[in-house]
Amino acid sequence: MPEPLIQVQDLHYTYNAGTEREVPALRGIDLEISRGEYVAIVGANGSGKSTLARHFNALLLPTAGRVWVRGMDTQDPRHRQAIRRAVAMVFQNPENQVVATVVEEDVAFGPENLGVPEEELRVRVEWAMEVTGIASLRGRSPYHLSGGQKQRLALAGALAMQPELLVLDEATAMLDPAGRRAVHEIVGRLHAEGIAIVAITQAMEEAAQAGRVIALCAGKVALDGRPQQAFADEEALRSLGLDLPLMARLAQMLRERLPGFPAGVLTPAGMVAALKEQALSRGGRR
């Protein structure tokens, strides 16, 4: 059996551990993430989502329990560089992620620091700028880009590391609709190329696009399954401070009124398809 990309075993993490202001954030997490998976992590504010994700590239180390990345224990400092290479992160606020004064140099910053040879560096940077659609901005100053452009730059910087896992920590929360759509398209393409994605999000609509949804509650895993399972029980979601995706709510309302309307519709595309099919079949019966 191939080893999982990420393996988390009885992970506990406490902020300010051993002081008066101790705040337990993670309280016994067990999970595995495989190569190429697309996982959404959802949960109320303060449920531990970001704390968990920061363990995936050793930005945080367990207070108790273990985290392995491709079999490498994150506690072992000798693995730190290899882990950071395997797992790249993009955060919510693109302003805080800019490091260079020219777009192209900003993209090259990470791999250059890893000592990637010149020739390969150029190939990687070109590829990363191409995928994220910022090649035409290469000579610009990052500070004068729009929010959406800055976020695509942050994404390009992460991709230039050629990670096996890309962690997006509410990476689209501050973006306008077009910026959000652009990032989603890029992420979809990367996933299709085999890169694993972990997307932390407050938008249930976004989580519905993933292959697996993990819901955290007070530092523990409360739900873990396919979106169709995770979004099947509205009561359970509400008790976690969460909600149904908009289209799942509409589907539920339709199912209450029209027996036979299919279950498991979660996305606008799924809703359009289901409605077309239903309209055709019902029309056919008349």
Add this chain to the structure above:
Amino acid sequence: MSAPQPLIEVRGLDSTYMRGTPLETVALRGVDFTVYPGEMVGVIGPTGSGKSTLLQHLNGLLRPQAGRVRVAGVDLSDRRAGLRSLRLRVALLFQNPEDQLFERYVADDVAFGPLSLSLPLEEVRERVRRAMEAAGLPLQVYRDRLTFSLSGGERRRAALAGVLALDPQVLVLDEPLAGLDPAGRRELVSLLAGWHRREGRAIVWASHSMEEIARLADRVYVLAEGRVVLEGTPRQVFARGDLLAACGLEVPAVTQVLLELAQAGLPVRTDVLSLEEALPVLEALLA
């Protein structure tokens, strides 16, 4: 009946950042913007469209470089116009306002504004009580809560209570729901709508969420590249999906679903803005 006096009247407003430098950036070009008492006005526009710049003119954080801004009878192009009385009438809640909480106890933070107005202590107390109640943080429960011990949603509401305690005529909100979890969003929406209804005060609400604006606003302004490109009721504005898409915006997801059905030749109305409105249309389609 004569038309009511506008509370906020912006005419021909221009704004340019770093004027006279190579980095000069035009943020607003000839913007007209009106808010009547008691209205809920939505403002949408892509990043960099000038939304925040416009909002910052409404309480005098920015002074008009050209054009006119009148707020509650105060003409802001007049350099002598006092901003103090203006800021009592127009309260601005920035993005992530909880970052600006600074007192140790929640109630002290809420009291900061009214105290600085040198109101009688009795009045301050009453305002704090009402503002905290309106923000869903009843004083008897939250009086002695430490600010840092609040949850994300509570911190956001504490910041809201701080501006409500100023008893403003207009509440200006920049992405008030960003970063909150679904439960926190639901709660804040119902508190804001409740305050708006009860007090009959105006709200200006800027957001990247078309769903929010479609559901809550009486009237919507669409900004793009510093100009008002569209203004009207949500139904009028969201009927212009083509124009919105060209600006990097979109229609609410449920409207988009109906548009796609109509494009496929199915007989459905497309001027639908919410799930509640969509339901009878879809029931009729599938009946």
